[in-house]
Amino acid sequence: MKRLLGVLLATTVLLFAFGALAVAAEKAPASKPQTITGEIVDLGCYMGHGAKGAAHTECAVSCVANGMPMGLLTDKGVLYILTMGHQNADPFNAAKALAGQTAKITGPVSTKNGIKSIEIAAAEAAPAK
Numbered sequence: 054m055k056r057l058l059g060v061l062l063a064t065t066v067l068l069f070a071f072g073a074l075a076v077a078a079e080k081a082p083a084s085k086p087q088t089i090t091g092e093i094v095d096l097g098c099y100m101g102h103g104a105k106g107a108a109h110t111e112c113a114v115s116c117v118a119n120g121m122p123m124g125l126l127t128d129k130g131v132l133y134i135l136t137m138g139h140q141n142a143d144p145f146n147a148a149k150a151l152a153g154q155t156a157k158i159t160g161p162v163s164t165k166n167g168i169k170s171i172e173i174a175a176a177e178a179a180p181a182k
Contacts (some may be wrong), residue, residue, distance in 0.1 A: 088159040089171060090179050091127040093117075093135070093152050099124060110153030117152040125158050125171060133162070134170040141174075148176035155179045 095116035098104035104112065105126060117123055123135040135158065137145035148156065160174035 084161045084163065086159050086174055087162050087171075088157055089125060089127060089133065089162070090155065090157045091125040091131075091133075093148060093154060093156050093158075094124050094126050094132075095121040095152060096124045096134070097121045099126065099132075105153075107153070113153035114150075117149045123148060123152065125156070131169065133158075134168060136170050136172045138172050138174060144173040144176050148173050151176060151178055 092105055093113070094105050094109075095113045097116055098109065098112060098121075125133040125135055127133075135145070135148060138160070144160075148158065155178070157177050157179040158171050158173055158175070160172045163170050163172070
């Protein structure tokens, strides 16, 4: 009986420790802001049928204005989901006007389950390459 109680106690301690580590990992501080340049794409059209570039600008602006999520596609083909900061939505809303264009996006970059994202702290048009 004492052995069973000891095993249960040890298991409980281990589960608690792993739980605390998982919570700490979830609350890890955001990365330092980075500036990444790429085309702002509407994710519906880009993921659905690869739509991007100057020929798709008008559609991208319309889709984003109607609530379609945005992404930033670098010239190396890396796609970042663009997210809005909880404290200030202005940079995110400014990025909507840049849909279909090359932009410089600044903010903390995160990766979760293989998906990259940038929380937009600043957005500005960038010269196309």
